[in-house]
């Protein structure tokens with residue numbers, strides 16, 4: 159039989175738990191404005207914006223131009239729809255524009271592209287996305303792959319820098335794109351479904367290192383250009399490799415989009431050490447894509463993702479992350495503030511409320 163004292167103790171337990179949680183580093187920061195620096199919405203989505211407002215989140219809606227051959231693609235419509243969504247969001251959603259790199263061999267390419275980008279800057283775009291089709295898909299007339307440091311792209315980077323915008327760069331892929339498709343490949347589900355991006359054994363395709371080296375030459379050439387590397391800069395498989403690059407290029411930061419699972423399955427202490435050491439260079443992001451989902455349902459999914467990720471970074475709770483057991487990182491509050499807000503504001507000026 160429980161004594162009266164035991165019962166009192168039991169009744170107080172939830173309160174004690176709450177107090178313990180309030181003492182957690184993250185609990186104070188949880189009420190702050192937070193920023194997801196990599197999402198794909200591309201339309202007006204009032205329910206999603208309302209959810210952002212309620213939960214005190216802002217986001218960056220990033221336009222991608224996924225072209226590679228001579229297929230038609232209405233980039234203008236995509237840019238317009240994204241602009242419209244951002245404009246109707248009351249400042250909750252900023253946007254990043256992009257350009258179609260397929261015409262890179264035509265003589266007026268750089269001039270024409272820079273002029274178009276400047277119009278998107280006038281429309282409030284705070285950054286420009288370049289995508290993995292540069293390095294892995296787009297080829298010139300003679301068959302050579304377009305690399306990120308091709309001379310035709312340099313004036314575009316200069317135009318982005320002159321306008322004080324940020325280059326948002328998803329270049330290359332996880333190591334899994336160059337590994338056999340077996341159980342040892344952490345990206346087996348993705349490349350099984352997207353064989354187009356599985357590069358192993360393909361003749362003439364640049365290696366991952368040569369793509370990232372070309373990106374690094376851009377970082378070195380334009381030390382004042384802010385560059386955010388999407389998906390941990392494609393160095394998600396090796397934080398030491400990423401650390402070397404962050405050390406070498408002070409103008410380079412990375413987002414966590416769709417790659418927090420690499421932290422969750424890695425060595426917890428090494429991950430904590432990495433995130434603490436590079437606390438000024440990591441931007442929280444999900445890579446959430448609304449696609450054809452109703453904004454109400456999309457908002458719910460994204461809110462759940464934001465909660466899960468916050469718990470992973472801020473608490474030391476045992477949890478499952480995409481089906482794998484792990485434990486939260488319990489990062490200190492000043493680090494959480496940077497990763498979830500302040501870095502976004504510094505690397506992507508104009509983002510957030």
Ligand SMILES: [Zn+2]
Pocket residue numbers: 196198220415445
């Ligand atoms: Zn994305």
